[in-house]
Every structure is written in structure tokens, then in C-alpha cells.
Amino acid sequence: MYKILLLMSFSITLIAQNFKGQEPIKPVDTRSRPTLGRCKGRVELGDVIIENKFEGGACEQPYLDSTGAICIPIAPENEPINSSPWYAFRISTEEHREVEIKLIYPSKYKHRYDPKWSGDRVHWHQLGGKSSGSEYTFYLELSNRPLFVASQPLFTSSDVYRWILDLTGSEPLKIGNTPNGLPIPYFEIGNKSSKRQLVFLGRQHPPEVTGHKAMQYFIEELSQLPEFTDNYHALVLPLLNPDGVDAGNWRHNSRGVDLNRDWYEFHQDETRLVRDFLKNWVQGDLIFSIDFHSTYEDIYYIVNPDLKKGRTRFVEEWIRTSSKHLPDYSPHIKPLYFEPPTSTAFSYLFETYGTEALVFEIGDKTEDEFIRKKSRASARELVEILKKY
Template structure:
């Protein structure tokens, strides 16, 4: 157990880091443009063990979330891995994940070569696929100066008989998420239901937690984009706080019904995709045309639960990851039902986390709703936003901010 004092000191230190990050001026993404979301072919990986003749170092991508497209032994200690996306054009989130072992212990260098785009994620390693450490010290690189980052990325690794897992971020596949859902499903007033299937036949799951008789509903969802594991950490911290034994959480769940869609893109996650689903599409551009099964399933579910029954979707939050923590919101100039909610929430978050300054950007000002958060605002009048966590944001801080944010939101929604 970490004691409270440690958490407080960590929050202070990390808060200062966050201020420093904001000063580096992360601007977030530019205006969202519409793109076709009609299905396109994806290149599925060859799966198996990569072993070169006469060698005794083995690489495997044969597991959920794996991504390794080719391997070349350059000399006795240097191996070049090819990492390619599922299709193009694609956002620069070059996910990779593979296992490596050798007959005899030895030190090797692995060079990652990307078929498209630039290096983004410093390697994480694990001995069991569950607990991970980063090969790069946090903050060692300035990650906003993208042009200065090399396209090849090399790191040294000691390999031996025991398997080493190497991945862009910690592995959280549909299997891990199902385990988390099953645990939550033991809670009182909780139901897990399948609302559809992905193209590869994986279940799309919604958890309903709270008071089913309440007219007031909120939606928590995430992982439209496969590599965005830090967003997943934030989502779980947020949800665990909502369902805690604290008085505030109990009161909240008596007054609200909460929907949670923890994994919007199970195919993309399990296939080790960089960005897309099996339809080769960025799901977070499909909330106008609804060409894909995942976005359509959530749209249809909400119609049945909200519009058809005269309920109100009060609030919706979409968890993602990017280069640095940022919130994308609806332009406050647009008329909304509860106009001060998000501003008050972010102001209180800043007050509660010493030194932390939320970076906030308006990303929807009207017109077609390509993204989920803008669709939920336009369709339901929900206070709706995107909660982005940095790729390298310290995991303790993600958890702390998720807990603080959830408590403040419950407090505001009960007023």
C-alpha cells in the first residue's frame, strides 16, 4: 500500500511536471475533417515465430495484441524488426508488441523500423506480460518535437531462455478487459450486456451500473484507438471511483444510471492495430455515417435506452491517449443544457491537484459529427468531452487524476 503522504508528494511533483508540459505548448490536434468510413481492406499479420537459420534467438507475434511484421538478423547482436500499420493513410501511432527468447543468454540490440510514420512509444518490457517497465526514463526525450525523433528506434535487451515481452505500451487486450468487466459484474446493481459484435465476432460489451429507474444517465467509453492504453488506465481509475464504497459514490449510483463501454475496438486491440478496426477505419470518424458495426451498436443501444424511453443523457466522456494530457470539448459558444458543468469541473480539478493546469481545447463548433463526443452532444444535448492522457504521463498520476476527476464530477452532478 502507498501511504497518503506519498500520494500527496507524488501529486505535487507530478503536478509540477504537468505545468512544465503545458508550458511546452502542446497544442493538441487540429480541426477534425470528415473522411470516408466505408470499410477498406486491412493487411492482417502473418502470425508465428520468426527464427533465422542457424540462429538461436526467437521472436513471436503469436498472441493477442501482437504486432511484428518482419525480422532480420543484421549481425550477431543486431536485429531489425519491421513494424507496419494495418492500412494507410493512418494516424502516427505505431504500435508494436512481440515476445523474444534465446537458447543462451546474450545481449542484443533491436532496431525498430516503421514502414510508415515515426517512432512514438519507448519500449516497455515485461517478464510475464502483466507487469511492465519502461526502457526509457520518463521525460528523457522531448516528444513534441516530432521532427527530431528518428524513424528507427534502437534499444538493447538481455535475452535468454525466459520470455521477454516487448511492447509500445502495457498490453491490455480484450481478454484483460473481459476480466475487468467480470469483476465489476459482481457488484450490486450492475449488469454486463453484449450490444453487438465486431467484424471478427468479438463481443461489444456495455456495463450498466446504478439505478435503472433513474431518468438521468451518463456514458463512459474508450479505446476506439487500439494503442491508447493510458486512456484505458484513466477510464478504469474513473470507474473504480464511481463504484467505490464511499458515501458520495453510493449516493451518485442511487440517482444515476451509468453506462460503460470499456473497449470500443476489440478487433483493433487484439490484432495489434495502430489505429483502425477490421474495417480499416478510424472509428472516431464514423459518428456521422455509421458505416462500422462498433459505432452503430453504441448508437442503436443509446437510442433504445435514452430516446425511446424518454431518458436523459446528462454527460458523456471518451477516454483517449495522445502526446500530452489534454481535454477536447464542445465549443462553449454552442448552446447546451448545463453550460457551466465542464468548466466548473475542470476548474475544480485544477484546485484539487496542486500545480496541475488542465490543457483545454474546443474541437467541435457545429456541422457534421464525425467524432463520438460531438455526436453525443448534438444528438442528446449531453455535456460531452474527450479526456486525453499523455503516452508518457506517469501511471500514478493518471490514477490520481482519474479518482479526483470522478469525485468532483459526482459532486457537481448531484448539485
């Protein structure tokens, strides 16, 4: 048993060290492309009812295989696409019983997000299962009370609007609407007459819920710090891709495009709206911008320090002082932007406004408690470091 444990911890360490993060981003064509029509509906398979007609719901037509297992095919909105296979459905049975469920991926994609279930859509429970090729099998106890099953906890456009209302006491404002007519919400925190400005962005990529949670904790903490709110003016754009989030997309917006590759040619409404809004909003010095995301493990992507000649450079010091609040945590920092084109939001903000710019990435499996501690410590340390620059 002891040997098995040793082997397990060894392999976990290896996995952690193997994560190298992204290579420099190559430009891609970001003109609109057709997407698969998402089938949203309700299916009965014997006494099993499966439904995906809700914000974030996504799977193809379910069926029973020859052994009676419930097969849930999962497909991307279009291709080529980054492998972040999102799924979410609601399932129930007439009688209380355990069912076998198989997630079926297209052969070139692998299972990435272990399923979570929830009865109330608020509290989520992790499920275990087994991968085999492009299938993932797990078991779930069902009854006539429908359960949500999803790749990550559902946090869709309605949840973001409600979060803004709870935090600010006002209905969210919008910078404009998406192609599907959904508002892209924003709000401001701090002192509107301050010329020291910051911008925080999130959710360009639909499945990246852990990154969204980090942004929430970070903003909640910042908005409670008078040293911040008296002296700085921040813009928060927590949901840049509501169409993709509500459709249950793997990566793209409703026009089949990765928004975080469109910050050079601006073919998409969402990126153009942010660009144009910022032109008016930035009245002073944009001192910092953070774009929140999720990936396999926690990592910070920065602008190559050699490009920052004569500009403010505090981001690495800030990451290190924030990380001291987290026992046994050593931050993974990697330069990601070296030269134009500025495909991504953070490189665009760096080149356009000379701002210190960061991509704050949280791991798919990072525990919520760790995200909370990290994000809150980051907010408090940001106030400290800004005093020096």
C-alpha cells in the first residue's frame, strides 16, 4: 500500500512539473465561421429523461448502447478548436436507481473535465470515473428529482448579472450587445475622478469557470479596501463571451471564433465593443490590466520583460508577494507576449495603453478554497504594491 502511495505521489509531481504552459501565440484568422447548430432539447430513453435546454447546457443526442449504458455524445461548436470539451445536461429516472453514463468524445479529443453533479445548481459534487480512449464512464444515483451534470459548475450569464447586482447594488450596465443580443456587462469600482485606472476582464472562454471564480474573489476583496476605492478607478468586464457561455461552447463565441485571438484585427463584435469602450473610458493612466482564464494548472502569463523598457514593472514582484500568503505555493510565471501581432487582450492592452498586463490563469482542478485565498491575497497585495509605483 505504502509503495502504491509513493508511486501515486511521484506521478502527481511529475504531472505538475510537466505543465509548461502555452507557447507564444500565433496569429489566426478571426473572421466569423459557421458553427454547429446546438441541439437543445429533452430526450426520454426508457425511464431516463435527459435535458439540456438551459444556459450552458450542451451535449448531442443521447442514446442507450447495447449494454444499457446512457451515452452522451459531446461535440465542439466548430473546428479547429482547443480541447476543452464542455458538457452540461440534466438527468432523472422514474425509479430511484444507479445508472451508467458514458461521455463520448470525437476520437481526436480526450476527456478533460471530470463530471460534477448538483441538485440545486449552486452546490456541486465531484464524481469519479474511468477514461478509455475517447470515452469516459461514470455511475450516478438518480431519482425523479433531476440532477445537473456538468464539466464545471454552471456559472452562466444570469449568474454573472446576479453577482454584479449583489456586489454593486445596481443592475449591470452594458458596453453593448453580442450577435445573439445578450448584454456584455460592466461595472466600475473606486473613485471615478481618479486618473489612476485599472481594467479587469474575464470569461472570453466559456468553460473557464475557475478563472471566473478567481476574478470574483479578487474584485470582491478590492471593492472592500478603502485604500483602493478612494484612490483608484477600475473597470470590470466579467463576461466578454456570454453567447459562448450560454450556448455551452468549448471555446468560441457564437460566430465560431476564439475572441482571445481577435485583439489585432477586431473582426468580432465583442472585442470591438471593448476596444471602443476603453478608448473613452481611459482618461488617465491605465496602470494595470488583468485578463482572467483557466487552464490545466495555475500559471501567470506576462509580457516579456525585455519589452517593458521605460515602463512600469511591478507584476512579478506583486505575484511573489501575493504568493507568500499561500503555504508551499511557488508561482509559475511565464512570458507569453514577445512581439506583435497582439492577438490577445493582454498584449493589446500592453501595446495600446502601455499598461502592466497579466493573464491570471487558474487550474481546471484548483480547489475553490485555494482560489479564494489566492485571489484575496492578490487584491490586498495589489494595494500595497501600487503605493510604490
